[in-house]
């Protein structure tokens with residue numbers, strides 16, 4: 001079994017602990033040993049001298065849409081043929097790995113089975129990409145958010161518990177990891193934050209029951225307080241947005257914090273205001289005011305959830321024109337600037353806590369964890385924004401194999417160690 005050792009690195013282990021100088025030995029696809037200071041003779045292991053660079057777990061995104069092709073509108077998401085769509089999604093998978101994301105939990109697939117195929121091809125080693133929890137299309141109701149009146153759209157429109165149950169069973173048979181539902185609507189009128197719950201509780205309960213029977217997870221787009229409560233009551237694992245969670249909803253989340261996760265997924269309004277112009281998107285005053293209000297509300301809610309010890313995870317709906325794939329690490333900066341996270345806490349959210357959501361031994365630099373690692377030029381605990389620069393990643397490793405080989409290390413040595 002091949003061995004690689006990273007020496008002379010500053011280790012961020014993902015637990016929120018302060019970085020320490022040390023060395024990390026990789027054997028096969030796992031981290032075999034983490035030591036403080038020097039590791040001594042490692043025999044035949046290929047040596048990567050970090051030169052003081054940071055070694056940290058690969059990043060994890062909790063709300064990804066690899067098959068959303070940086071579309072300008074919801075109607076554009078499925079504008080390509082299904083065949084071309086798959087190839088474009090594969091390009092995004094590679095791009096995410098290039099940007100340091102070694103795991104992604106999907107916030108919905110644009111087409112049935114697309115992400116299952118993508119995940120399986122990645123796992124087989126046929127194409128480069130992150131570990132992926134593959135989702136269904138987002139399942140909504142007639143008139144709910146995502147029902148854009150097209151049959152072959154990115155949402156699946158269902159009504160009644162029987163319809164949801166059948167769709168979930170079919171998706172489980174097809175091999176998805178996650179059922180994505182849309183219990184709350186998205187206010188499109190003058191008040192973007194209007195309380196609006198679209199799915200009924202028996203529909204959510206039917207989805208969660210199939211998930212339990214078939215060992216799948218449930219992810220929900222839930223903005224209204226009522227939608228959040230329905231999700232918590234019925235066992236949804238990850239709640240996206242949670243924008244209008246009131247005190248009762250927050251108390252419920254806190255009581256279930258050992259099993260539930262929240263991801264604010266605020267990349268769309270934030271990206272529009274901060275980078276929209278760069279991507280050629282104009283924003284009228286009405287839309288700007290809505291986005292500002294959403295950012296303000298979400299920031300307040302997430303700061304509160306953080307204080308309550310609820311796991312709040314980065315993952316920001318990347319995959320739109322003004323919020324494109326590759327910008328995902330901006331979420332960590334957002335957590336620091338807007339939600340009151342320290343840089344170490346933001347990294348912990350994107351690594352250890354993300355690994356808990358993935359339900360795999362990832363997100364930590366500890367013996368026994370899968371070797372998904374980044375060698376970063378610089379110290380992200382003093383400047384979290386450097387994680388947004390792929391040029392900072394001197395090495396990217398997934399499953400103990402280099403996706404990006406560190407320069408200055410002889411490729412032959414590293415190849416021989418694999």
Ligand SMILES: [Zn+2]
Pocket residue numbers: 063065107108265317
């Ligand atoms: Zn989304």
